[in-house]
Amino acid sequence: MKQHTRPGRAWIITPGLRLSRFQAAQTSGAGVALVDLEDSVAMQDKQAARTAAQQFFDRPDAPCTLGVRMNAPTTLEGTKDLVALAAYASKPDLILVPKTESARDIELVASVLDAQGYTPDIWALIETPRAFDKLPSIMKAPRLGGVVFGSADYAATVHCGLAWEALLYARSALVNSATAAGIPAIDAPAFDLGDLDALRREAEQAKELGFYGKGAVHPRQAAVINETFAPSEEEIARARAIVAAGQRSGSGITSVGGQMVGTPFFTAAQALVREVDESARGADASETP
Incomplete structure (x- = not known):
């Protein structure tokens, strides 16, 4: 891609x-x-x-x-x-x-x-x-x-x-x-x-x-x-929770907040977290004198 x-x-x-x-x-x-x-x-x-x-x-x-x-x-x-x-x-x-x-x-x-x-x-x-x-x-x-x-x-x-x-x-x-x-x-x-x-x-x-x-x-x-x-704070928090759950489960099926999550959910959450973190790093770099 x-x-x-x-x-x-x-x-x-x-x-x-x-x-x-x-x-x-x-x-x-x-x-x-x-x-x-x-x-x-x-x-x-x-x-x-x-x-x-x-x-x-x-x-x-x-x-x-x-x-x-x-x-x-x-x-x-x-x-x-x-x-x-x-x-x-x-x-x-x-x-x-x-x-x-x-x-x-x-x-x-x-x-x-x-x-x-x-x-x-x-x-x-x-x-x-x-x-x-x-x-x-x-x-x-x-x-x-x-x-x-x-x-x-x-x-x-x-x-x-x-x-x-x-x-x-x-x-x-x-x-x-x-x-x-x-x-x-x-x-x-x-x-x-x-x-x-x-x-x-x-x-x-x-x-x-x-x-x-x-x-x-x-x-x-x-x-x-x-x-x-822009991702809401709630969306970001949930994505981080899903990523953490995936790490704990070895990317196996698990649950977050009462919802079953698996590989597609981990992939989407990882993408969102990566985008948010990269955006934050870019903002920090632009503010560095």
Whole structure:
């Protein structure tokens, strides 16, 4: 299985022409801030957005991973994006590739942008029925860092609703394929800007399903996503108890808190404890003068 660096739980995207929003996105608390060259930019404004978006990356001290959602690489606008991105003085840490439908799309982006000292993290935006049909082959792309669910485009193509039940198959299929490939999956945003309770419920469902994080379309959403996806103290304590029980039982079946646990439970608990401990070590290292 591939091993990749996992960026933050909350991902926020901001239009490439809205320079006044750049700093708000970068300081929202999201682990990944993306500047958008695709859906939020009208066709006649694409070149202006490419020029403006350079300023998004002129911040070496940004508190998050900075990335870009380009246009689909098999389109003329996507080709122009790649040429522009390759010439940026300050380059994106992460490239989100929309309308990904084959491993070739990922490799095309890598072949243009990879250079000595620069190999951006490349993620696929999975948002078409054809992409879901091709998931096993897409996941084989060597440079694929992770996947993001594009619910709006998928629902529009399938002519289904955006409610959780309508998109449950797509979400489940994406998480399953991503997990099999050893890469993280990020859930689509919740588009109701004012209903943070609904966002929290949907984030909890996405976490339960196996998503690593969730998209945000407004800075106020980032904190809710971070809080929801972060392991609770109760979850951490239970995971440590399960790990300890597994050690005592020699990884044999035992019980914790009245529940039978065995190898699958030990594996999941060990992964959570390892993630929590590694995160704590990283925080300690960043605070060391």
